[in-house]
Amino acid sequence: MPEVIVLRIGHRPFRDKRITTHVALVARAFGASGIIIDSSDLPLENTIRRTTGKFGGNFTVRSGENWKKTYREFPGVKIHLTMYGEPIESVTEKIRDEFRSRNLMILVGASKVPPEAYEMSDYNVSVTNQPHSEVAALAIALDRIFDGSEFQRKTVTGLNVIPNPRGKTVDYIPGEDEIMRIFSEAGADEKLIAHCAAVSALAVAIARKCGASEAIVRAGALLHDIGRTKTNGIDHGIAGASILREYKISETIVQIVKRHTGAGITDEEAIALGLPDHDLMPRTLEEKIVAHADNLFSLSERITVKDVISNYREKGLNDAADRIAALHEELSGIAGEDIDSINP
Numbered sequence: 001m002p003e004v005i006v007l008r009i010g011h012r013p014f015r016d017k018r019i020t021t022h023v024a025l026v027a028r029a030f031g032a033s034g035i036i037i038d039s040s041d042l043p044l045e046n047t048i049r050r051t052t053g054k055f056g057g058n059f060t061v062r063s064g065e066n067w068k069k070t071y072r073e074f075p076g077v078k079i080h081l082t083m084y085g086e087p088i089e090s091v092t093e094k095i096r097d098e099f100r101s102r103n104l105m106i107l108v109g110a111s112k113v114p115p116e117a118y119e120m121s122d123y124n125v126s127v128t129n130q131p132h133s134e135v136a137a138l139a140i141a142l143d144r145i146f147d148g149s150e151f152q153r154k155t156v157t158g159l160n161v162i163p164n165p166r167g168k169t170v171d172y173i174p175g176e177d178e179i180m181r182i183f184s185e186a187g188a189d190e191k192l193i194a195h196c197a198a199v200s201a202l203a204v205a206i207a208r209k210c211g212a213s214e215a216i217v218r219a220g221a222l223l224h225d226i227g228r229t230k231t232n233g234i235d236h237g238i239a240g241a242s243i244l245r246e247y248k249i250s251e252t253i254v255q256i257v258k259r260h261t262g263a264g265i266t267d268e269e270a271i272a273l274g275l276p277d278h279d280l281m282p283r284t285l286e287e288k289i290v291a292h293a294d295n296l297f298s299l300s301e302r303i304t305v306k307d308v309i310s311n312y313r314e315k316g317l318n319d320a321a322d323r324i325a326a327l328h329e330e331l332s333g334i335a336g337e338d339i340d341s342i343n344p
């Protein structure tokens with residue numbers, strides 16, 4: 001899908017820090033993919049990166065670029081927001097049509113905007129002919145271009161704030177940097193990390209075929225064996241869940257980690273094994289994918305479902321072997337192909 005990049009020109013770091021930060025935050029929150037700022041402002045770049053790191057998404061920020069060169073050479077549609085332009089309501093349809101196949105660059109000024117900006121633009125667009133603010137103009141322009149669809153976007157990784165009439169609930173899905181930090185704090189060794197990375201790559205490939213959430217599967221699969229830093233027993237999924245709860249990680253991920261062993265552990269088996277938690281059968285599609293991707297690895301070596309099943313049968317674990325065969329069938333049905341033939 002084409003993208004929108006915001007180009008901020010005339011930024012004076014000593015004077016415009018706050019308003020340019022707001023331009024960037026609005027760009028990110030209302031669906032743009034990144035911002036380019038003409039004057040170099042590393043503290044501002046860091047502020048925006050911290051927000052993206054915390055709240056998720058792939059919003060990019062660059063500063064210190066020659067805006068004339070960037071704008072001139074931009075291969076998509078160039079839109080300059082200015083009170084002296086054509087009314088937005090008269091050009092929205094044309095811009096939306098172009099946006100089906102081309103990227104957009106939206107230029108907003110800080111101090112006086114030079115005549116070249118008008119000349120180089122495909123559209124000079126006004127949001128009313130009254131002087132007001134680049135923050136307001138950008139918000140309205142993005143909303144008109146995306147037609148409200150920007151509100152449906154989910155960043156998935158990061159801190160998802162879930163609206164709630166009495167305050168806020170947060171659901172935290174860690175990105176890869178945060179997962180590496182958790183591994184290192186838990187004392188995971190390289191072998192364990194390599195296994196988790198291999199399982200995650202396969203799990204994401206299966207998720208893609210099955211239409212499951214890739215971000216949730218990636219995080220769940222990367223963390224599935226974090227509990228092995230405490231125990232290699234059958235309870236390592238439960239141990240992993242309690243580590244992740246200390247980090248306030250989303251319960252969606254915690255349950256993936258807790259229920260990933262084999263094709264799950266039934267209540268009766270959990271009681272017979274003396275496990276403290278009996279709710280260990282994978283239920284969601286993402287839980288099933290991570291559990292099964294893990295089945296298909298011996299450390300970091302890929303094995304077939306036939307090998308997995310015979311390993312279980314050799315140990316006399318016939319019920320568990322049957323469940324793995326059934327899970328393989330179920331996921332192959334959803335993916336539309338044999339899971340053994342899916343590779344990252």
Ligand code: SAM
Pocket residue numbers: 080081082083084107108109110111112113125126127128129130131132133134135137
């Ligand atoms: N005085 C500057 C000039 O002569 O271009 C404009 C300063 S204004 C505070 C900063 C930016 O807000 C402008 O460059 C423009 O992008 C945006 N802006 C202000 N009013 C606008 C309007 N009515 N429609 C669209 N953009 C507007």
